[in-house]
Amino acid sequence: MSKTKNNKAxxxxxxxxxxxxxxAIIPLMTVVNYxxxxxxxxxxxxxxxxxxxxxxxxxxxxxxSLLRQFIFSGCVLLIEIPLGIxxxxxxxxxxxxxxxxxxxxxxxLLVPLNVVGTIWQIFxxxxxxxxxxxxxxxxxxxxxxxxxxxxxxxxxxxxxxxxTSLIALLSxxxxxxxxxxxxxxxxxxxxxxxxxxxxxxxxxxxxxxxIGVLLRFMDSFMxxxxxxxxxxxxxxxxxxxxxxxxxxxxxxxxxxxxxGAFSIIYFLIILLVSWLFYTAxxxxxxx
Amino acid sequence: MNWLDWMAWTTPSAMFFIGIxxxxxxxxxxxxxxxxxxxxxxxxxxxxxxxRLFISLLSAAFIHLGVIGFTGISIWIAxxxxxxxxxxxxxxx
Numbered sequence: 001m002s003k004t005k006n007n008k009a010x011x012x013x014x015x016x017x018x019x020x021x022x023x024a025i026i027p028l029m030t031v032v033n034y035x036x037x038x039x040x041x042x043x044x045x046x047x048x049x050x051x052x053x054x055x056x057x058x059x060x061x062x063x064x065s066l067l068r069q070f071i072f073s074g075c076v077l078l079i080e081i082p083l084g085i086x087x088x089x090x091x092x093x094x095x096x097x098x099x100x101x102x103x104x105x106x107x108x109l110l111v112p113l114n115v116v117g118t119i120w121q122i123f124x125x126x127x128x129x130x131x132x133x134x135x136x137x138x139x140x141x142x143x144x145x146x147x148x149x150x151x152x153x154x155x156x157x158x159x160x161x162x163x164t165s166l167i168a169l170l171s172x173x174x175x176x177x178x179x180x181x182x183x184x185x186x187x188x189x190x191x192x193x194x195x196x197x198x199x200x201x202x203x204x205x206x207x208x209x210x211i212g213v214l215l216r217f218m219d220s221f222m223x224x225x226x227x228x229x230x231x232x233x234x235x236x237x238x239x240x241x242x243x244x245x246x247x248x249x250x251x252x253x254x255x256x257x258x259x260g261a262f263s264i265i266y267f268l269i270i271l272l273v274s275w276l277f278y279t280a281x282x283x284x285x286x287x
Numbered sequence: 288m289n290w291l292d293w294m295a296w297t298t299p300s301a302m303f304f305i306g307i308x309x310x311x312x313x314x315x316x317x318x319x320x321x322x323x324x325x326x327x328x329x330x331x332x333x334x335x336x337x338x339r340l341f342i343s344l345l346s347a348a349f350i351h352l353g354v355i356g357f358t359g360i361s362i363w364i365a366x367x368x369x370x371x372x373x374x375x376x377x378x379x380x
Contacts, residue, residue, distance in 0.1 A: 008319065026294070029294065029300075029304055030294045030295060032300050032303070032304075033294055033295040033296055033297060033300045034295055036297055036299065036300055037295060037297060039295070045295060047297050047299075049299075050355050050362060053352070053355045053356065054355055054356065056356075057352065057355060057356025057357070058356060265352065268345070268348050268349070268352070271345065272345060272349070275341075275345065279332055283332045283333070
């Protein structure tokens with residue numbers, strides 16, 4: 001039986017709650033209100049109940065976008081998390097080369113999102129871009145503007161280029177925080193590199209990886225700017241993700257009601273998946 | 288009702304949020320008066336009272352979305368199922 005917790009300290013977070021209410025909860029409540037109405041202008045709106053939710057949930061284009069979004073986020077996590085850990089493990093632990101590595105890894109994180117899209121848009125072109133030109137010179141028929149597989153490959157590669165550094169930096173900080181005594185004990189036991197990784201480093205990286213997985217999931221699930229600049233959602237709809245569909249609906253077509261319903265469903269999916277990740281990665285801590 | 292015009296309020300959405308607010312207020316009072324113990328019920332994880340409320344509300348949202356999107360039955364049936372589910376999770380979860 002666990003001991004009783006004193007929850008009175010929660011009152012200390014009331015100022016933060018007020019700030020979050022002003023910047024997030026009240027706008028979210030407004031979106032719920034929009035999602036139940038057909039809105040023409042500020043004074044002309046009609047209550048339609050759950051009509052927009054029925055429409056959004058049965059829209060095959062949005063179902064396709066949702067599937068693409070899950071596949072994209074799954075690929076991002078499967079590539080970036082192991083790759084980030086690997087980069088962190090291979091980095092020098094101290095000295096000037098460690099600083100150089102940290103600086104180089106930080107660079108992609110400093111590039112604005114729309115600039116990343118533009119860089120890769122040019123980089124991938126067969127006529128003037130080095131990457132596209134190199135692939136075509138090797139005899140690979142690569143054209144991200146015409147071939148959906150090439151477009152997916154480029155969007156994924158761009159995201160990996162942009163964000164693997166974040167996981168690597170987080171993992172590096174986690175690795176540096178492990179006391180030497182653990183490694184000394186492992187060396188006395190003649191533990192293999194794999195055993196050191198599996199039983200010392202990976203468990204100690206758990207908390208930073210939890211933050212990394214959550215950040216990368218939420219970010220990749222909300223991705224908008226980079227694929228919008230790179231492919232514009234094409235060819236066809238092959239790289240149209242949920243946020244692009246939402247923006248088109250809310251700002252392009254000014255369908256505030258359906259966009260509100262879409263936003264609430266989108267929010268609930270992110271909330272559910274983030275909670276599942278968080279629970280799966282922390283529930284053993286409480287045992 | 289003039290105050291409902293602010294933030295494009297409607298009566299059902301206002302009632303929904305007042306309901307959620309009342310639940311949170313009641314839970315806060317309950318928690319202050321009698322802090323909950325983490326326990327293991329039929330859910331696969333150990334939970335506090337607040338965790339069980341969060342799980343109930345989140346699953347209630349998906350029960351409603353499932354009924355609205357993929358069945359033709361009344362939303363009141365989804366609401367009834369969600370209320371029953373909330374009691375089950377809070378009591379035995």
